[in-house]
Amino acid sequence: MKNFTTTLACLTSLLLTGCYAGSQFTIEASHLDQPVSLSSTIHNNKLEVLKAGEYEEIGRFSVSFSGWSLGSPLSPNPKRDISDVLNQIVKEKGGNGITHLTIQAANNPVNFVSMVLKGVSWFGVVLGSAILLSSNPNKTVPIEMIAVSAAGILFLPTVGDFTVEGMVVKIKQPEAWK
Amino acid sequence: MVNQRFVSNTTNAVKRSCAVLFLSAGIALFALIGCSSSHSLQLDAAQPVYFGNAPPSALPLDSAHVQFIKQISVMSSHVAEEEKVVQGKSTTFTKEGSEGIRGDVVVQVEDGLENDPDRFIGNAEIRARVEAYVPWTSFFTEFLAVIFTGQAKSEGMGEASSETIEISGTVYKVRRVNR
The missing domain is CATH 1.10.287 (Helix Hairpins)
Known part of the structure; x- marks a missing residue:
């Protein structure tokens, strides 16, 4: 019976491990000083659409950062405001806008570690529950095992690596921009 | 003792x-x-797609200056070496280098813009989801293939990595008559 319970716990945790370790991040910009376009076009002061070649391209930039999350349903959706970073880049390069803004997302190796540890935690929850429901008189150990394992499932961190790239540009009517 | x-x-x-x-x-x-992969999403449109709060200062996003058209969203997912674009016309390319498997996607945005030069997208926000998981379905399919045919169907069946990027925003139309 004990072997059967252990085998069942192993198989269940194996399947549950197949879920995932991951999380969602929101990247926003609430106080940009200059226009930042994700496409290759941007407006001038007459609200005419300028295509690539109709504005001066000063130089490309690339900014990388990581976002940490608990990766569980209890975790709030982490937000990252990159306004200050983009404002600083435009200021340093002497431009008055950004075009071709691109976002790149990647898994961090921490997520693979969390995925394994979450599998171990699921195993702890299943095994602890099996012992708790059995005729074992000692209930303290399985309760502790379930509590620690559940904490692992809920609070193991996940990390997303992000890179924001773009082109700092100079519009031909700079007096029109803020 | x-x-x-x-x-x-x-x-x-x-x-x-x-x-x-x-x-x-x-x-x-x-x-x-762990499967090292990354995914980038680039938008291409005939009109500007403004990130965050940043249309030109000459164009406040209020009803006196612009007309609200619709909310739009472009989402793109990348699972290991396979890209899937949910909305929009796209150009995809994948390469595997020292940084792992990259899936770079360029999406042509036309929804709501309709080639109207007075339309643009504002208040764009980016949501990204990263996931690491063991694809058990592929794992067991591969396992059965090896058992019954003696040959693996693909090169690997370890961990998988997926990245999803979603860009949402609002399509506006410039009110020329009120300016």
């Missing part, structure tokens, strides 16, 4: 240390061989 207890305690301590080391090495190995 003391010596026996000392030996027993030492043996147990060594066993526990070995177990911890073995577990740590396994986890570290899992992290090292």
